[in-house]
Amino acid sequence: MTAAQFTVLIFQGLTLGGLYAMIGAGLALNYGILKVLQLAHGEYITYGAFAAIGAIALFPNLPFPLVLLLAFLACALLGAAAQLLIVERAMAHRNEVVAMLVTFGLAVVLRDSLAEFAGADLRGLSVGSLAQANFTIAGITLGVLPLVSLGIALTSFLLLALLIFRTRLGMEIRAVSDMPDIAALVGARVKRTHIVVAALSAGLAAIAGVLLAMRSSISPYSGLDSLLIAFEVVVLGGLGSIRGVLLAGLLLGMTQVISTWADNSAGLFYVHLVFFVVLVFRAKTGKLQ
Amino acid sequence: MAILATENVSRQFGSVFAVERVDLTLNAGESVGLIGPNGAGKTTLLSLLTGDLRPSSGKILMDGKDVTSLPLYARVRAGIARAAQIPKTFSRLSVRENVSLPAFFGAGLAGDAASEWIDEVLEMSGLSDRAGKQAGALGLLDRKRLELAKAVASKPRVLLLDEVAAGLTEPEIASIKEVILRLQPNRAIVWVEHIPFALQGVCSRIVVMDKGSKLLDGPFDEVWASETLQSTYMGT
């Protein structure tokens, strides 16, 4: 392998890792704050992708940032509504498994409603000339699209971190997450915070969905695949840690790129294997709660 | 010979010693009261004895054999049982089923021998008339009795009582004491209690702990009269 090939490989690993981290970001937020394993997360990702695909089909000249914003808002609204009408009620139940199973029902309803409405075909998001654009540094040619995608992911992470750690809202979210009862006593609006977190988490999923659809194709049934990646990223990152999610995404992205280079029938075999081994090793050495 | 002994046992949580270098020897048939102010490390010491927690350093010996690395269930089978401060009863099972479990799995009984022993334990703990009731439906005193009964049903040679009198009124404490007196023959007891008067008449020996260490260890009356005890309780 030449140095140029190696650089390309690292670049691919970084961009895929950024996408994986983005896929996990919303789930990490949701689990970290609401303590609910959100099984509809994969569907929010798919819905984000389809919102963008639909927007571009209707308004072909819509600028890309607006498409992204539209997908974000659509899913945020969906996430907020689902939290308010369904998940919040299930969270009141003593057994936390009930809330998880409710999101599972929600996932199925969302998945098949989309398939019923939009058809089961695989679709991609066409981004025009951007798809083929590339640039050359020191004799190495890299694509613009993956770079843009990585940029969006990193920016989203930065904004999320700023929101959680630097704003009043973020303080309220952290308070509700740590001690809901005490937070309520000092005036935090617990239910409202839950809804904001659910909206934010679904919105982040939507961005991940747009990035995913730009890179490859997506169908209404892609949710479970996305959910699995999200789970792996979040669990590896240490359930609810923003920086951990970013690192875990990069680890899995790198693993996939390198294993595909070494064995072109690798698929996700090594990604899952790395995840599983790391998880069990950490559990065995007592690093898992 | 000592039935149960700790050698230099410590347990750290982070940089804090909950239990620090404690040597404790318990002889067969002996009843020891373990007292001390809040945070003295009494409950932690019991958890080290049962295997709920592992010591950071030191050894725990039973009949002279090292049991430090034995897990909780294996220590129950070896003859150490604990009645917990907050009763860990199985709320969806009946009182009798609650008592059966340690008789089956702790004491290793089966068939008629098991059911006779279960009847006896229910009788001793005053729960015979409530044997068919769901444990979750019991009041606090009865749940404490059941917790005791569960501990006894595994036929322990060492019985650890963790604040079994806490939260009870004086007449209730008296009735729990009666049960404990009935359980006393042929087994060693370590009784942790905040209310020292409960220990009177049951424990011939008292151990006082403070800040993780053993402060006093001696006959009931001697420790009771000691100035160190007075200052530990009154001074802090």
Added chain:
Amino acid sequence: MMKKVEFVALAVGAIAAICAAIFLDSGLQFLLCEVLVLFLMAQMWNLAAGYAGQISFGPQMFVGLGGYALYMISNNTTIPVWVVMALVPIVVGLLAIPLGMVVFHLKHAYFAIGTWVAAEIAFQFVIKTPSLGGSSGLVLRPGGEMVEGYPEKTVVAVALFASVALIVALRMFLRSRLGLAVLAVRDNETGAEATGINVRRLHLALYTLTGAGIATAAALYYSTTLFLTPLDAFQAKWAVELMFIVVVGGLGTLTGPAIGVALFIGLREFMTANGYSGDQYWIIMGVLAIAVLLLLPQGIWPALTTFYTRMTRGNTQ
């Protein structure tokens, strides 16, 4: 000890099994096979999740292992298929022990996700391995010969009797000492250990047992389909269906999964017969699951029994 009613149930089950094999037409037998196989699997998942608290997203691991064990052994040896069927639980059970020892390092959400990923690893491994048929799968050729006749005739009888026998066996198990230990673990895990139960070993035993059970049911199922693809066997669809059936019917009850399967397949057959699409069916199922969880979080069967006791008590008072 077996009670009289259980003995009668077994006898009736045996007679019904023979009748189903003789009198039902082939299409109905095939449907019944599916129902019974799902029931067997759901009951196994229920035993693990509802009684031992092992909520797993990866039962498809055992579906795949069962199917592949059946096909690989049948196709590559001269052992008759029905003997292989009896070997499947042993083979898969032996595989489940080391697997269980690994996944039991994980708890709760980690366990659920870990089992799912383990199933995905097995799936990707099969796809990558040509000697297991790769991604195109395998055709059932016992001893290298094509299957003749209608396997569902035998399978429906076996599955029907097995379903009745399983309920009887589970009832007896829950009355036994070991069953009591399982109920204690469900109530309070550390409390159970403090009575002298080796909780870890009990969990492992249940994991192995339920894994072997799911694998056997899967082997029954795939002996009627005559072909097997990794995509079908290892897909998360199995986890989704079993969760639906058990959760809607009533987690941690023996009757719940039966009600769940009846609803699940009944609604599907009704909707397909009336021209609704598969997506519409799943939407209804999803809504049903949400409604049941919000209104009757214990599931349908426990809600029915509570309602019944309240009614009868109301009458006597």
